[in-house]
Structure formats: structure tokens, C-alpha cells
Amino acid sequence: MRTEGKHILMDISGCKPELLNDLTFLKQLLVEAAERANATVLNVAFHHFTPQGVSGVVVISESHLSIHTWPEAGYAAVDFYTCGDINPKAACKYIARFLNANCVQITEIRRGEGNNGKYLHRVAETILEEDGKELSLLP
Amino acid sequence: MRTEGKHILMDISGCKPELLNDLTFLKQLLVEAAERANATVLNVAFHHFTPQGVSGVVVISESHLSIHTWPEAGYAAVDFYTCGDINPKAACKYIARFLNANCVQITEIRRGEGNNGKYLHRVAETILEEDGKELSLLP
Numbered sequence: 151m152r153t154e155g156k157h158i159l160m161d162i163s164g165c166k167p168e169l170l171n172d173l174t175f176l177k178q179l180l181v182e183a184a185e186r187a188n189a190t191v192l193n194v195a196f197h198h199f200t201p202q203g204v205s206g207v208v209v210i211s212e213s214h215l216s217i218h219t220w221p222e223a224g225y226a227a228v229d230f231y232t233c234g235d236i237n238p239k240a241a242c243k244y245i246a247r248f249l250n251a252n253c254v255q256i257t258e259i260r261r262g263e264g265n266n267g268k269y270l271h272r273v274a275e276t277i278l279e280e281d282g283k284e285l286s287l288l289p
Numbered sequence: 290m291r292t293e294g295k296h297i298l299m300d301i302s303g304c305k306p307e308l309l310n311d312l313t314f315l316k317q318l319l320v321e322a323a324e325r326a327n328a329t330v331l332n333v334a335f336h337h338f339t340p341q342g343v344s345g346v347v348v349i350s351e352s353h354l355s356i357h358t359w360p361e362a363g364y365a366a367v368d369f370y371t372c373g374d375i376n377p378k379a380a381c382k383y384i385a386r387f388l389n390a391n392c393v394q395i396t397e398i399r400r401g402e403g404n405n406g407k408y409l410h411r412v413a414e415t416i417l418e419e420d421g422k423e424l425s426l427l428p
Contacts, residue, residue: 152344153359155366157298161400163407193334195348203290206425207353208348209334214344218352218370220292220401225408227294227400231357232366253407257398261300261366262359268302268392268419270366280407 153262153269155213155233160242162226165185170219170226173198173206179248180208184215187241189232212236217245226251231261254279292401292408294352294372299381302392309358312337312345315319318387319347323354324386326380328371351375356384365390370400393418 169175177196184191189210196206207216213231215238218234220226229243230238239256255278261271275288296310308314316335323330328349335345345353354371354377365383369377377397386391397414415426 151338151357151361153362153364155357157316157366159296159398159400159410161408161410192336193345195334195346196333197348197350199350199369200291205331205348205350205352207334207348207355209336209344209346211336211338211344212345213357214333214355216346216353216355218294218372220290223292223400223403223408224291224406225292225403226297226410227370227410229296229368229370231355231366233357255409257410258358259298261298262364264362264364265318267363269300269362270394270417271298271300271366271396272397277393278409 152185152233155231155261155266157231157259157261158242158255160228161248161255162251163224165226165249167224170221171204173194173204173233174232176204179245180206180215180217183205183244184208184210187236187238187266188282189236206287207215213284245285272278291372292403294370294400295377296370296398296400297368297377297381298396299367300394301361301385301388301390304363304365304388306360306363308388309360310341312343315343315345315356316419317325318384319345319354319356322383323347323349323382324378325376326375
């Protein structure tokens with residue numbers, strides 16, 4: 151199996167606090183995002199914190215999708231690690247849209263690039279999306 | 290709760306293939322690494338692939354620790370996302386040592402750095418460790 155993977159890190163701000171505190175909604179949203187990206191869901195592990203906040207991970211055959219939320223700050227951290235021919239960036243933007251984020255930062259890291267038995271990663275791209283405008287930042 | 294987190298991405302090469310294919314061993318190793326870092330383990334989700342390879346995630350109160358392995362290549366991709374006062378880099382190096390890695394690349398990303406209601410991430414450091422020597426690369 152190919153070792154190359156894409157790892158998307160996304161920080162999203164301005165989200166609706168009540169959505170970031172709703173475990174059932176977030177679980178469904180992440181599973182849907184994974185399935186829309188044609189990933190196969192294998193396992194799901196979510197946890198609700200007291201007084202608020204959710205951590206959750208969806209294990210997929212192409213790797214994993216996770217979310218950690220801070221409802222009091224309207225902030226969530228998402229990462230989507232994939233191998234194979236799926237589009238993790240589109241899935242991340244789908245999540246951001248459903249959480250009503252108004253500021254989205256996405257960094258794409260290429261993992262497992264092999265050379266002489268060594269496998270390395272590198273930052274490929276950073277994007278900042280704010281008020282509907284997309285800026286490409288230097289990696 | 291503080292939004293700031295450290296997200297460590299680690300690509301490790303030259304690992305023992307039989308260890309990378311041993312779900313029970315990897316689950317124990319990741320739980321131990323999380324506990325040594327003083328993280329509280331909440332949930333564990335692992336999967337063994339056919340013919341080989343393991344994907345696993347440990348959900349911890351300070352976020353998550355994941356591994357994906359390619360035994361045929363001696364390669365594994367690890368990520369450890371933490372909030373609070375724990376040392377994810379030391380835990381990652383502990384994992385690399387137990388898998389007999391001879392080449393380790395670690396990148397530290399700072400997540401959730403807030404400013405005026407916006408939360409962003411940035412690459413803080415990249416380290417390459419090979420044959421016992423540590424090189425600091427530009428982020």
C-alpha cells in the first residue's frame with residue numbers, strides 16, 4: 151500500500167457555540183464528512199467534557215478524522231489524515247460550513263514521502279479563508 | 290479552558306516490520322506513551338488491516354494520539370495533539386525508540402493561538418533525527 155498521505159490541519163473560529171457542544175451532531179457531521187470524501191468508517195470514539203467541549207475521532211480505512219472543540223471560544227481544531235484518492239480538504243470545508251465558521255485556516259502536510267527507505271513529511275500549503283475570501287499563505 | 294495546543298507530527302522509518310503489524314503491542318505502546326506524558330486516556334479505537342498494517346487512535350482528555358503503520362515499508366506516521374501541561378514530543382520519541390526507528394522527523398505545530406476571536410496555527414519547529422544525531426530544520 152502507498153505510504154503517501156495528506157494530512158489536513160484546520161483551525162476554525164466564529165463557530166456557533168451550541169453546535170460545538172453537541173456530541174451527537176458533531177459525530178454525525180464527521181461521519182458524513184468522511185463518507186462524502188469516500189472514506190470507509192471503521193470506528194468512532196467521542197467524548198463530552200464537563201462543563202463543555204467535545205473530542206472525537208473517526209477511524210477510517212484511509213486513516214483518521216478528529217475534532218476538538220471549545221464552545222466558549224467558538225473555536226474548533228480539526229485534522230483529517232488520509233491515504234488514497236480522497237479529498238480531505240473538501241471534507242474539512244464541509245465541516246467548517248456546517249459549524250458556521252467565519253475564519254478558517256487550513257494547512258496541508260504531505261506525509262510518508264519515501265526516498266531510500268526514509269519517509270518524511272513537508273508542509274505543502276497554508277490557506278486562510280475569511281469573510282468569503284481565500285488567501286494563500288507561504289507554507 | 291485554554292485553546293492553545295501542541296500538535297506533534299512524527300514520521301518514523303526503519304522500524305521493525307513485525308512490531309508495526311502487532312495491534313496489541315501498538316495499543317499498549319500508545320496507551321503507555323500517553324500515560325507517561327500524564328495524559329488521561331478516555332477511549333481507544335484500533336483496527337488491523339488485511340494483509341497488514343494497523344491504524345489506531347487513543348482519545349485523551351488533552352486531545353488525541355494516533356498511529357498508522359506500513360509494516361512492508363518499516364514506516365509509521367504518528368500524531369499527538371495535546372492541550373495542557375504535558376510533553377507530547379517526549380512521548381513521540383518514546384514510541385519511536387520502542388519501534389526501533391532509525392530516522393525520525395518531528396514537526397511541532399502550535400494550534401489555537403487566539404487573537405481577537407480568531408484562532409490560528411503555525412509551524413513552530415521541525416527536527417530530523419538520524420543515526421543518533423539531531424538536526425533542526427527550518428519550519
